[in-house]
Amino acid sequence: MTFHAKFSGYADPALHAAGLYIGGKWQSGSGITVLDPSTGNLLAEVADAAIEDAQRAVDAADAAAAGWRATPARQRSEILRRWYQLMTQHAEELATLIALENGKALADARGEVAYAAEFFRWYAEEATRIPGEFRHTPSGSHNILVDHEPIGIAVLITPWNFPAAMATRKIGPALAAGCTVILKPASETPLTAYAMARLGEEAGVPPGVVNVLTTSNPGGITNAMLADPRVRKLSFTGSTGVGRVLLAEAAKSVVSCSMELGGNAPFIVFDDAHLEAALDGAMIAKMRNAGEACTAANRFYVQAGIHDAFVAGLTARMKSLKIGPGYDSETQCGPMITQNAVRKIDRLVSEALAAGARATTGGKPLTENGYFYPPTVLENVPVNASIAREEIFGPVAPVYKFESDDEAIRLANNTEYGLAAYIYSRDLKRAMKVGKRIETGMLGINRGLMSDPAAPFGGVKQSGLGREGGVTGILEFMEPKYFAVDY
Numbered sequence: 001m002t003f004h005a006k007f008s009g010y011a012d013p014a015l016h017a018a019g020l021y022i023g024g025k026w027q028s029g030s031g032i033t034v035l036d037p038s039t040g041n042l043l044a045e046v047a048d049a050a051i052e053d054a055q056r057a058v059d060a061a062d063a064a065a066a067g068w069r070a071t072p073a074r075q076r077s078e079i080l081r082r083w084y085q086l087m088t089q090h091a092e093e094l095a096t097l098i099a100l101e102n103g104k105a106l107a108d109a110r111g112e113v114a115y116a117a118e119f120f121r122w123y124a125e126e127a128t129r130i131p132g133e134f135r136h137t138p139s140g141s142h143n144i145l146v147d148h149e150p151i152g153i154a155v156l157i158t159p160w161n162f163p164a165a166m167a168t169r170k171i172g173p174a175l176a177a178g179c180t181v182i183l184k185p186a187s188e189t190p191l192t193a194y195a196m197a198r199l200g201e202e203a204g205v206p207p208g209v210v211n212v213l214t215t216s217n218p219g220g221i222t223n224a225m226l227a228d229p230r231v232r233k234l235s236f237t238g239s240t241g242v243g244r245v246l247l248a249e250a251a252k253s254v255v256s257c258s259m260e261l262g263g264n265a266p267f268i269v270f271d272d273a274h275l276e277a278a279l280d281g282a283m284i285a286k287m288r289n290a291g292e293a294c295t296a297a298n299r300f301y302v303q304a305g306i307h308d309a310f311v312a313g314l315t316a317r318m319k320s321l322k323i324g325p326g327y328d329s330e331t332q333c334g335p336m337i338t339q340n341a342v343r344k345i346d347r348l349v350s351e352a353l354a355a356g357a358r359a360t361t362g363g364k365p366l367t368e369n370g371y372f373y374p375p376t377v378l379e380n381v382p383v384n385a386s387i388a389r390e391e392i393f394g395p396v397a398p399v400y401k402f403e404s405d406d407e408a409i410r411l412a413n414n415t416e417y418g419l420a421a422y423i424y425s426r427d428l429k430r431a432m433k434v435g436k437r438i439e440t441g442m443l444g445i446n447r448g449l450m451s452d453p454a455a456p457f458g459g460v461k462q463s464g465l466g467r468e469g470g471v472t473g474i475l476e477f478m479e480p481k482y483f484a485v486d487y
């Protein structure tokens with residue numbers, strides 16, 4: 001791997017890893033360029049895995065599998081705990097790396113590192129509490145004993161928007177369960193994954209237990225791994241479109257799938273909401289990672305009585321944000337990940353404006369270097385505009401006015417997605433009643449942030465299958481085995 005000179009000034013050289021990580025060995029290479037989204041300049045070049053590399057990674061994960069599965073839970077737990085500690089010790093370097101390759105503001109990057117490390121701490125604790133079950137059959141014929149066994153080799157595919165947390169949210173439970181893994185990070189943000197693998201090595205993760213591959217051929221590599229009968233799990237986080245393709249591919253060898261896919265979160269503000277609290281929550285739900293989050297509020301439904309005050313308050317807050325490279329400490333809104341991402345946001349906003357929406361701030365891409373789109377608020381947006389159906393994945397807040405609770409629920413559910421939703425109201429009974437009728441995997445009530453390693457993260461409808469985090473997250477990497485026992 002080669003690094004742009006600028007990089008060495010920002011990150012601890014100890015975290016500079018050297019390309020593919022297979023069977024505990026580093027293999028340098030080139031072929032995948034990593035760009036600084038703040039400038040479009042080259043940041044680094046990393047190895048491009050071929051199909052044979054993926055096969056070697058499966059061999060390495062297989063060679064390590066029996067030993068890792070037999071490693072006492074306490075020992076697996078302690079390795080994860082050390083990995084958590086090392087991430088915490090290196091938090092600033094990791095945050096800088098994330099800010100560099102992903103572009104997010106340093107404050108967001110620091111938040112991500114803390115959140116990401118917590119998955120290792122949480123699953124270090126859960127590793128020692130893997131549940132089992134004992135029951136009597138109703139007929140009295142025999143006893144039912146249920147054990148949970150590691151599912152086998154897991155392929156983990158992660159997106160660029162949380163390069164650390166999306167990886168630890170999978171590696172933590174997989175290792176705690178006793179599985180070995182192959183991680184394929186997004187090609188825009190591989191440096192964080194390699195840096196974390198370096199820390200894992202230092203924490204004592206045995207060779208082959210965690211393998212990391214970057215590739216320009218994600219489809220070919222993944223299909224080859226899924227076709228290998230030793231691979232028994234696919235855990236994917238990314239877009240619904242790619243998720244559908246992978247589910248079809250996994251079906252060929254009936255591989256167990258966990259899917260964390262796209263979102264289109266409604267953010268509902270009732271007349272009785274506390275205005276300042278709703279605005280604080282809106283800024284977090286919309287602007288964490290400059291809007292590049294699957295849980296990002298994508299549609300603001302605001303009741304008629306509070307609508308104008310909410311739009312005015314949101315506009316003032318969005319206007320005041322400082323835009324710049326993520327690694328500048330003053331920055332509050334960094335660049336988008338690619339020029340294509342800016343083009344998509346521009347298309348959605350332009351279509352909404354053409355359909356009658358009005359921008360109270362922002363509304364068109366910035367023209368300087370880098371992939372910047374300014375914080376934008378749109379009002380008077382038609383409820384059937386494309387911006388209400390597609391993930392914006394950027395710093396744009398479209399606001400829609402509604403009158404009744406039933407109307408808010410109908411609008412909120414009018415989407416193929418069902419990952420996250422937010423409700424602001426001082427009437428908890430009303431919020432819970434409405435919340436029960438919203439089709440979503442997660443619901444924030446008077447809160448703009450719901451992610452927590454101890455909570456089950458995931459969606460319904462086309463936002464995914466399964467849950468990550470929480471006490472059930474580990475079971476995604478385990479198979480129940482039933483022993484019918486007659487003693």
Ligand code: NAP
Nearest residue numbers: 158159185186187218219222238239242260261262263294
């Ligand atoms: P993406 O295009 O689906 O890519 C995600 C990952 O899949 C990347 O590592 C990508 O590799 C890989 N990939 C692409 N095509 C593939 C194929 N045919 N076979 C195997 N792997 C393939 O998504 P993204 O644009 O990176 O991420 C944004 C999306 O992720 C949004 O929809 C967002 O909502 C979703 N997301 C969901 C959650 C959640 O928890 N539900 C969390 C974060 C993000 P390359 O980088 O090499 O293309």
